[in-house]
Amino acid sequence: MTNKGWRAALIISAGLGLSVNASAGFKVVALGVNGGVEEGNLTSYLIRSDDQSRYLGLDAGSVLPGIGKALEKGSFPEVTSENSAPLTPKGAVFRNLISAYFISHGHLDHLAGLIIASPQDSKKPIYGSAETIDTLRQYYFNWKVWPNFSDSGSGQRLGTYRLNAPRLGQRFSLGLSGLDGVIYPLSHGGIGSSMLLVSRNNDTFAYFGDTGADRLEKSRHLDAAWRALGEEIKQKRLKGLIIETSFTNQTPENQLFGHLTPALLLEELTHLEGYAGGKGSLKGLKVVISHIKPSLTAGADPRADIRQQLEQGNDLGVNFLFMQQGDSLEF
Ligand SMILES: [Zn+2]
Numbered sequence: 001m002t003n004k005g006w007r008a009a010l011i012i013s014a015g016l017g018l019s020v021n022a023s024a025g026f027k028v029v030a031l032g033v034n035g036g037v038e039e040g041n042l043t044s045y046l047i048r049s050d051d052q053s054r055y056l057g058l059d060a061g062s063v064l065p066g067i068g069k070a071l072e073k074g075s076f077p078e079v080t081s082e083n084s085a086p087l088t089p090k091g092a093v094f095r096n097l098i099s100a101y102f103i104s105h106g107h108l109d110h111l112a113g114l115i116i117a118s119p120q121d122s123k124k125p126i127y128g129s130a131e132t133i134d135t136l137r138q139y140y141f142n143w144k145v146w147p148n149f150s151d152s153g154s155g156q157r158l159g160t161y162r163l164n165a166p167r168l169g170q171r172f173s174l175g176l177s178g179l180d181g182v183i184y185p186l187s188h189g190g191i192g193s194s195m196l197l198v199s200r201n202n203d204t205f206a207y208f209g210d211t212g213a214d215r216l217e218k219s220r221h222l223d224a225a226w227r228a229l230g231e232e233i234k235q236k237r238l239k240g241l242i243i244e245t246s247f248t249n250q251t252p253e254n255q256l257f258g259h260l261t262p263a264l265l266l267e268e269l270t271h272l273e274g275y276a277g278g279k280g281s282l283k284g285l286k287v288v289i290s291h292i293k294p295s296l297t298a299g300a301d302p303r304a305d306i307r308q309q310l311e312q313g314n315d316l317g318v319n320f321l322f323m324q325q326g327d328s329l330e331f
């Protein structure tokens, strides 16, 4: 094609709203990947758009230990001791690169790191469902378990965090990350959890908080989430998703307490496949498995078992990914 031809093609594709930058997408850094038991590596991810410098925190179970690990692994090449001064590189990522948090639900393994580090955090917004924000206000930032670093609730308000509860299903902008989000409700063994659908330009990414399967939760929430994501896949917008698989298939269904096993996740993903255009429509979809519960039984390796059980039943052709603390991936 001639120069003139390329120019015309670019103008036409821009006019159609098509992305002309093939590398546009998201970067995800895992700050913590486990679903409890041992502090220091609890559920927390960072996401940013490739055309932005600042991140959104997706849950905050372990924050500073995860940033330390990610710096060791070279996941923040833009941060050096020189350009962090007077902060440490860890402090610079924590205070300056994380511009906002989304908290999926009020369980400790999703926000302990944020609470513990809050005295040294910079001002930033926290987003969540009304139920989650209410839990933060009533049960954490209440001067009984911790000083009130938020801008609302009881006693003196220190004001580090602006608490925001956007309406479910309604698009809103996520602070200075440049990302937009829509929150969808999830059922999690008696409490409300949520999924955040992140978007930027013409790309989207889904982050699921803890969730049980609809069949066991007697809920339609995952079904509604799959319907929304099915449309994203049809429109070729969805770059990937993060979802939990807490327990192996050997765990009895009455002991899941609102969590998924490999068999249940595969069963649920079949519903997504239906909404995404039927057989084969999930081929190559990147699905990060998070929130595996570590075992203290000698010789047990739930991570290896869950990986094997997911691959064995993977007739969908999904690309299951297992991030370790400190890893970064492009989507
Ligand atoms: Zn959890």
Ligand SMILES: [Zn+2]
Binding pocket: 105, 107, 188, 210
């Ligand atoms: Zn939970």
